[in-house]
Amino acid sequence: MPAADPWQTAEIAGPKKASVITKPAMAQAVIHRAQHPVLIIGHYAATIDIGERKLVDYLLDLARAHAIPVIATGHVNRTLKERGYTGAVIMPAVEAGHRIADPCWNGPDGKGPCDLAIIAGLPYPMEWTLLSGLKHFAPYMKTITLDNTYQPNANWSFANIPVKEWQENLEAITVTIGTEGQTDV
């Protein structure tokens, strides 16, 4: 399948489309550059298998390693708590988008406006529309999705990649960033 087609075939956006993450270093650089990123975790993260682990495990590794505040959407917070992560702010994904798009919002941790939203685990069309809102109305920030399906409305997205390749990417991103700091939230 072509590398940069939306996963849901008809979800074609417009002239501005996501850059494809072709190697983990790209995602690492984006996340490193961010001064105040936020991680939005959708409920599918608790159910998607990646090797022996779930997507949520990789995302929590990332949050913990880089001290990234988490917004838990859907009912994923239950899973976060089961994994010992109790610091998430709970709100619907669209509310998270609305707040992130406000340059005066101080983020889920109250430390200042977000300059990067890392998103994964939402239903594909919901993530698509949420990213569209941020693409158009939050020009001062960037978005990256860590799902293995291409989201054209993000600034950066994987293409539609197989689970094994996805796993390798996520492991590389998490491990490298993990060396930067081990702050738990």
Place this chain on the structure above:
Amino acid sequence: MLPLTEKKIALTIKEMESGLGRIRDLSISIGKLSAADWTEPEGPTPYPSLTALRTWDRTLLSRYQPFYMPFCDLCCLCTYGKCDLTGTKKGACGITMPAQQSRTVLLSACIGAATHTSHARELVTYAIKKAGRDCPINPGGNAIGVEAPIIRLVCGEKPEILADLETVLDYCESQITALLAVTHTGQEGDPLDFESKVLHAGMIDHVGMEVADLAQISALGYPKADPDAPLVALGMGTVDTTKPVILVIGHNVPPSVAIIDYLHNENLSDHVEVTGICCTSIDATRYSPRAKIIGPMSWQLRYIRSGIPDVIVVDEQCIRTDALAEAEAIHAPFIATSEKNCLGLPDRTNDTADAIVTDLVGGKLAGVLILDPEKAGEVAVRVARTVAPARKNVRASTDPATIREQVTACTQCRLCQRACPNDLKIPQGMKAAGAGELSLLAGLYETCVGCGRCEQACTKKIPVHSLIVAAAAERIKNEKFVIRTGRGAIQDIEIRNVGGPIVLGEIPGVIGFVGCANYANGGKEVAEMSVEFAKRRYIVCTSGCTAMSIGMYRDEEGKTPYEQFPGSFSAGGIVNVGSCVANAHIAGATIKIASVFARRNLRGNYAEIADYVHNRVGAVGVAWGAMSQKAAAIAAGFWRLGIPVVVGPHGTKYRRMLLGRADHDADWYVHDQRTGEDVYAGPAPEHLFVAAETKEEAMVLVAKLCMRPNDTTRGRAMKLTHYIDLSQRNLGTIPDDIPRYVRTTADIPVTLKGEITRILAQSDWKERPIPDPTLLSRDKPSPPKER
């Protein structure tokens, strides 16, 4: 042009001598409603224009700001385009992305309002023909005093006979035309003015729906506000396939009524099955409980392809536009009955029934257009009875061996999954089926929305949807449920009984589960949610396709929700009001609380009543599978009343939410009418339109959105109990916004006193007064906006 209200002419002649003779007691009314003796004082906005309620709209929209999520970056509505509106770019006409999105929402709401209003016009015309212009409007006999709460509120009129509804529709049609004109290139350019007009379209939509249901209830003898409306058959498994079977699809009931009448008149009612899909089936069962409901609109492909229907009759709305092709594939004669849905068929309205029957039975025509319901009814029955014996062999389902054979062509390209709105793992099911294991494929049936896009995507032309349905054959045989048919309006006595507990917060909320069947995870979720809230003693209302989905699940004892819970508008009731247009009764019930319980004047008094509903009536709409433009219009009507609506994950495709900011304290001040002070009342309700990602998240949201500034301490404590309990069960934690909702220590639920007190102590919480709340600017100075 004169406003409509000034076009009314009433001429009364007591006695006159003329060349024609003596005339005595002659009364002529043109465009005039009949209730001239209605003494209720008229409010400020009878027959409101596009801008009459703009101030109220702005009040709501300043709290609940649009968050736009464009579904397309381009505008392609005129020949300047396509214009790229990405970010801050403007189109060739100067339009911005926020304006374009709100313009699209307005278009959608106009389509919805036009559809309901056009449907209402058809029903009023039909009802007048059937029952006469002077047929009294009678939604519930002596049990109903406020017969048309929405019409009274919006139009400032009190309709008494069917002919009165024509004047109301004149108004609706004029408003929809003007609203549609607003969307033309070079008209409105401000997103909030577009949004105000969206709310206007929604309000008009509710008027149109009320007209439609009042007309059919009054003329067709439906249940009249009856909590014990009959339980009727629901599901494909309920059909007696040994009989000729007629399928009706759509929303406009006259052809179904004609079929039922013809069967009755010919003593054939026991010999032919009348089955239906979508709202027309609910209305058919309101007319005759012998009719059977197959399921929501998503059941169209699966039921037609079962081969069971011998004749398919369609009217209007939500009908698959390829229904004719699907009917041809099973050799079922097809009858279209609406000017709005002719499908390219020859118009045989003026031919004799004999001639039409001959052509359909003989196969000369695959389908016909008959714009006469009675003739369509006769033709449908006669054709069904004639073709049924020869069609028995069509009713063979695909056997497992055939399924295995057909899936062998699958290349696992995953295009079917990528075309599926719900991302169903069809390739895995196909692979397993090829190896003889059908359970994976069958398991998809529950969450399949029946759109058929998988088949369009398949390069090998595998009939994917049909194979899913065939694999689930056993499950389909057991689709044998019951649903309480539409009861119509809510009785005044019911409103009197629950008005106090609702307004004081002691009944924790009124929740309307409404809308289409585009569920992200199957219809079971909406059944589970409705049962959960009914068990918690909320009042659960429902209608349309959602009402069907609720009926399709059983508890451990084998009972459907309609058998478990009463149909009364009371705590713990599950109240099916009827088809789409019966949604007006849910909105009407909230309005009647203001009228019947609180004795507020309704007449042309929209803003005051909406302010009352918004601040005092803990009502929330849940459109879990909302798909259509009609659903958008219905939601907009609730928004203008200040009633929040929650949609499922596909609801983000409506392009924008209306979201409050709980963290902006200044947004949540109300004017306390007792003290004259501005008082922080908390974010209640926090949002006006919000998409939830999962059922679990939705239930927590709904419980929260039921809170209102007017809640008594006892009521607030009860609402908080449910909110916290649902949050703990579904999200694993006590919500972090509890301090915003606790006004005094008396609000704290007794069972959680220790924990909540600790939470309050850790915040900067201070006790605050419980206001007699209003947002109306005539009573309330603007609160300070400090952000």
